[in-house]
Amino acid sequence: MRSFTIAWVGVTSVLCGWGNAQLFNSRWFNPILPGFHPDPSCIFHKPDETFYCASSSFNVFPGIPIHASKDLTNWRLIGHALNRKSQLPVLAESVGSTSGIWAPALRFHNGTFYLLTTMVHDKRADNDSSRWDNVIFSTRNLWDESKWTDAVHLDFEGYDISPHWDDQGNSYIVGSHAWKIAYGIHLNKVNLETGELLGDWTNLWNGTGGIAPEGPHIFKKDGWYYLMIAEGGTGLLHMETIARSKNLYGPYEANPANPILTNANTTEYFQAVGHADLFQDARGQWWGVALAVRSGPEWETFPMGRETVLYNATWEEGAWPRLENPIEGEMRGWSLPAIIQHLPGDGPWVDQGDNSLRFQPNTSIPPHFVYWRPPIPENYAVSPPGHANTLRLTPSNLNLTALDGNSPGPGGQTFISRRQVDTLFNFTFDLDFAPTIRGEEAGITLFLSQNHHARMGVAMLPLRNSTKIAPHFHFHAESYIPVPADVVVPVPTSWLNTPLTLSLRTVNVTHYVFGAGPADGSAPVKNLAYVGGDIISWGFTGALLGAYATTNGGGNGGAEAFVTNWRYRGWGQVRENWNGTGI
Ligand SMILES: *[C@@H]1O[C@H](CO)[C@@H](O)[C@H](O)[C@H]1NC(C)=O
Ligand SMILES: *[C@@H]1O[C@H](CO)[C@@H](O)[C@H](O)[C@H]1NC(C)=O
Ligand SMILES: *[C@@H]1O[C@H](CO)[C@@H](O)[C@H](O)[C@H]1NC(C)=O
Ligand SMILES: *[C@@H]1O[C@H](CO)[C@@H](O)[C@H](O)[C@H]1NC(C)=O
Ligand SMILES: *[C@@H]1O[C@H](CO)[C@@H](O)[C@H](O)[C@H]1NC(C)=O
Ligand SMILES: *[C@@H]1O[C@H](CO)[C@@H](O)[C@H](O)[C@H]1NC(C)=O
Ligand SMILES: *[C@@H]1O[C@H](CO)[C@@H](O)[C@H](O)[C@H]1NC(C)=O
Ligand SMILES: *[C@@H]1O[C@H](CO)[C@@H](O)[C@H](O)[C@H]1NC(C)=O
Ligand SMILES: *[C@@H]1O[C@H](CO)[C@@H](O)[C@H](O)[C@H]1NC(C)=O
Ligand SMILES: *[C@@H]1O[C@H](CO)[C@@H](O)[C@H](O)[C@H]1NC(C)=O
Ligand SMILES: *[C@@H]1O[C@H](CO)[C@@H](O)[C@H](O)[C@H]1NC(C)=O
Secondary structure, three states: OOOOOEEOOOOOEOOOOOOOHHHOOEEEEOOOEOOOOOOOEEEEEHHHOEEEEEOOOEOEEOEEEEEEEOOOOOOEEEEEEEOOHHHOHHHHHOOOOOOEEOOOEEEEEOOEEEEEEEEEOOOEOOEHHHHEEEEEEEEOOOOOHHHOOOOEEEOOOOEEEEEEEOOOOOEEEEEEEOOHHHOEEEEEEEOOOOOOEOOOOEEEEOOOOOOOOEEEEEEEEOOEEEEEEEEOOOOOOOEEEEEEEOOOOOOOEEOOOOOOEOOOOOOOOEEEEEEEEEEEOOOOOEEEEEEEEEOOOOOOOOOOOEEEEEEEEEOOOOOOOEEOOOOOOEEEEOOOOOOOOOOOOOOOEOOOOEEEEOOOOOOOOOOOOEEEOOOOHHHEEEOOOOOOOOEEEOOEOOOOOOOOOOOOOOOOOEEEEEEOOOOEEEEEEEEEEOOOOOOOEEEEEEEEEOOEEEEEEEEEEEOOOOOOEEEEEEEEEEOOOOOOOOEEEEOOHHHOOOOEEEEEEEOOOOEEEEEEEEOOOOOOOEEEEEEEHHHHOOOOOOOEEEEEEEOOOOOOOOOOEEEEEEEEEEEEEEOOOOOOOOO
């Protein structure tokens, strides 16, 4: 078993220098998009020599982040394909912790970038077909997110749609379904501008026998149509397989060497490798991305969920592609693309920290901040009158769990967050909050979903053996597995009527601690509750770290919470098997 290693913050890639980089082999570190960035789909765009990746966002808004890179290792957030509620209003009503936006496919054709994806609704009893809302977004300018179109709807009872164009200019989509109505991979001719289907669905292939054949992409090369898909489900048995045909409509023959990419049945730290995409750099070298989970085969603690990894590939003329296996934290391959030009834009790097954000007047909410479903805009304000340099949160009636742990409920949840992108990190902000009515609460949270999270708020609750109410620290967690008991302790008298620092940090690879202290530093931050990352190691999404405000159903409570000095600092990225000792 290999030893535990940490790559320290800032050391995210090893560049080979400018200009002649292609002379050397290189190494890079996975994941390239750490944290909640699953189901990647990436392209190399020749005109600006830039790589672009899209990833799934489920209920999070803004949704479908687009990252750009010149060198495949340093990735900048340049916008979100889904950035206006009006593009897809139904996301606001999404029911289910793993509903919302599933796997996107990003492609460029004839001057336009296309983003095909599926808005998944709650599964309604006996009507699977009401679940799948396939949509197309497009833009001619990836760098201006306001240019993305509204969703164009397309009728397909499945998910993971991806486009293909033939030499005559016809457009097609392939999509998948893991069960029932449309089992396997299906193709149709389509008008991508209107979503109109132009033919009948053809079932191309069902994969090699793994469950859930999905995530298809078609590549045409050397007179062959290659159909690459994921199988095995997005857990320990996940894998990528491929088939090919001389005819778009088949029949497709499977590669005898399948699966072409998997970490299944290994002891690797990166597991669940699959849902892949392939592209060539400016020199014609092949690269690929996939999702992977840093869990080890134990599959117990993986709070960041499914992340994006990079590998090199070889695809010789007339031959099947070979993808570098297994996926590891440190990979070696051919040289990374040289940085001829620096990447434009001012969006944050994917692994960037937050250095005391103060929400100054006339600034916007940072581009990497996300809400759970499209927000009610009035509930958030940067530097409102009388509270310069703060972010104001107006409480929602419902708390983070809301009514049933799955539905939005009226008024939504007031909650704003960023992704956890490091195994080890410190996250803090200062909270100015003066609750007066029972149930009023504002706090800090480690959030996967409404029914999988831990939170610690300052909450107005009755003092023990008393009818009086007073601010308490209230820790509460929810999961599908047992959680630590609630912690309810009165806020110390000397800390009342003063801003508090709320803290959430990792204590080791598996555990987090919530803490609080006076923001003026007159006393140290006190640890109040520990929780394991296993309680949010579930489903398809990844950890969010954020602030919330609620009245806990308390009707007329309305105390606003003012957040400032928002800090997120990563201090360790675990990329190899971790055997349970040490940090
Ligand atoms: C875990 O790894 C550490 C560091 O390499 C080593 O000292 C220790 O013996 C290992 N423990 C087990 C149980 O394998
Ligand atoms: C199932 O849902 C679809 C889409 O909403 C609808 O068209 C269809 O009528 C429903 N079928 C049944 C049996 O309710
Ligand atoms: C490419 O786009 C142009 C302008 O939008 C359009 O006129 C043309 O028909 C398109 N060509 C193909 C092959 O789709
Ligand atoms: C895929 O599976 C379905 C359901 O079992 C079957 O009807 C169909 O023939 C299979 N398709 C192919 C291409 O093998
Ligand atoms: C992993 O092992 C399981 C159980 O033996 C087997 O069903 C599966 O095909 C294996 N997967 C791979 C990719 O080797
Ligand atoms: C990846 O790159 C390494 C180093 O250049 C090479 O040895 C290996 O064959 C490549 N892997 C594939 C699948 O092409
Ligand atoms: C913020 O913008 C308003 C209106 O655009 C302007 O009047 C005000 O001076 C600006 N404040 C600061 C601090 O820049
Ligand atoms: C959260 O809200 C739900 C529904 O409004 C309520 O039943 C529950 O008691 C609240 N939780 C806490 C800790 O107040
Ligand atoms: C994280 O927080 C702990 C406890 O407050 C502190 O000791 C440590 O220095 C912090 N680390 C970083 C990198 O900020
Ligand atoms: C609160 O009341 C309970 C029973 O009513 C009693 O056992 C307990 O000692 C009291 N606690 C305090 C702190 O007064
Ligand atoms: C990690 O921290 C938790 C909470 O303090 C503790 O219970 C656990 O033993 C620690 N794990 C290791 C391997 O040190």
